[in-house]
Amino acid sequence: MKTQLQLSISQYSSKGRKEINQDFHDICIPDEPQLSNKGVAIAIADGISSSDVSHIASKVAVTSFLTDYFYTPETWSVKKAARRVIEATNTWLYAQSKQTHYHYNRDKGYVCTFSAMILRSSTAHIFHVGDTRIYQLRDKKLTLLTEDHILQISSEKSYLARAFGMDSKISADYDSFPVEEGDVYLFMSDGVYEFINSDFILYTLENQAHNFEDVARIMVEKAYDKGSTDNLTAQVVRID
Numbered sequence: 001m002k003t004q005l006q007l008s009i010s011q012y013s014s015k016g017r018k019e020i021n022q023d024f025h026d027i028c029i030p031d032e033p034q035l036s037n038k039g040v041a042i043a044i045a046d047g048i049s050s051s052d053v054s055h056i057a058s059k060v061a062v063t064s065f066l067t068d069y070f071y072t073p074e075t076w077s078v079k080k081a082a083r084r085v086i087e088a089t090n091t092w093l094y095a096q097s098k099q100t101h102y103h104y105n106r107d108k109g110y111v112c113t114f115s116a117m118i119l120r121s122s123t124a125h126i127f128h129v130g131d132t133r134i135y136q137l138r139d140k141k142l143t144l145l146t147e148d149h150i151l152q153i154s155s156e157k158s159y160l161a162r163a164f165g166m167d168s169k170i171s172a173d174y175d176s177f178p179v180e181e182g183d184v185y186l187f188m189s190d191g192v193y194e195f196i197n198s199d200f201i202l203y204t205l206e207n208q209a210h211n212f213e214d215v216a217r218i219m220v221e222k223a224y225d226k227g228s229t230d231n232l233t234a235q236v237v238r239i240d
Contacts, residue, residue, distance in 0.1 A: 005040065005119060006240040012216035013233040016191060016224055022047030022112075023189050023233040024058035028066040037074050038081075039120025041066050044235055046113045046132050046189040048160065057093050057112040061164045064089040065116055078118050078125045079174060086114075086127060086164075086172050093165030111165040114172075115146055115187060119239075124179045129172045130163045133193050137184040137205065142198045147173065183239040188219075191230030195223035205236075212238060 007029070015021035025044040029035065045061045047054025065085055072081035097109030113130020126134060131148040149162035162171060184205060196219055204222075208215050216234040223232050 005035065005121070007040065007119075008212045008238040008240055010213050010216040010236040011234070012220045014220055014224065014231070016232045017229045018049075018231055020055060021231050021233075022049070022055040022058055023191075023231040024055070024062045025187065025233050025235050026062050026066055027235065027237070028070065030070060034070060036121070038070050039078065039118050041069055041116065041118050042185075042187060042235060042237060043114065043116035044132050044187040044189065044233060045115075045164070046130065046191075046231070046233070048111050048113075048163070049230070051108050051111055053108075053110055054112050057110040057165050060093060060110075061089055061112055061114050064092075065114075069118070078120055078123075079176070082116070082118060082125065082127050083172070083174070086129075087170060090164055090170035091168070094168050097165060109165060111160075111163050113149075113160065113189075114164045117185060117187075117237075119179065119237075122178055123176055124185070125174070125176045127172050127174055129170060130160060131190055133186075133188050133190075135186040135188070135193075135201075137186065137201070138180065138182070140202060142201060145175065179239050181239055185237045185239075187233075187235040187237075189231060189233040191228045191232040192220055192223045192234050194230075195226040195228045212236070 027042045043062045045058035047058045068085045093110040113132045115128045115132040118125040128146040134145045151159045151161040220232040
């Protein structure tokens with residue numbers, strides 16, 4: 001017997017101690033038949049602090065992915081469809097930088113990190129570039145599903161090695177795996193995950209099981225209270 005994918009969702013974002021919020025996030029849950037044919041799409045992006053226009057890149061990366069993916073042919077695999085959308089969006093962002101005075105400084109243009117998931121049937125598909133993160137919580141074990149694309153120069157200095165809009169071509173990581181009822185997936189910008197630990201995440205999820213919509217806000221506020229000086233965004237999705 002085939003059952004329909006059902007989710008509980010919690011999302012929260014704050015500019016924190018910064019002047020503007022360069023993060024962007026969203027989720028798209030379509031109606032049938034697209035829900036069965038294309039699945040659910042979730043995405044988070046984090047603009048680079050050195051750029052005055054990276055908040056635009058974050059919004060474009062997320063909204064383009066969540067919109068354009070659902071217009072790709074149903075005969076395409078999830079991997080092919082999502083990658084085509086990612087490549088097209090990267091080309092657009094890179095072109096915007098090339099057409100401005102940001103062309104000669106990749107730290108000033110339309111650049112952002114990006115992590116996304118397509119939940120289709122009983123499979124999760126992950127697409128990732130940069131240092132936003134996706135975690136999986138299963139059987140009380142928290143597992144990091146993404147790899148930070150960071151080039152560590154010294155103990156005090158590091159750079160993004162890969163990001164949306166940074167180069168004319170984009171190399172986004174891809175992975176897929178089966179999902180199980182009860183799985184929780186957490187999407188976070190570095191302003192959150194650098195300031196909360198797995199014990200706090202587990203405690204929050206256990207104690208807010210009946211108020212799931214508050215989970216992301218609680219995690220963001222905890223990171224802020226612990227001293228985060230960055231923008232803060234969290235998305236939490238539970239497979240019901």
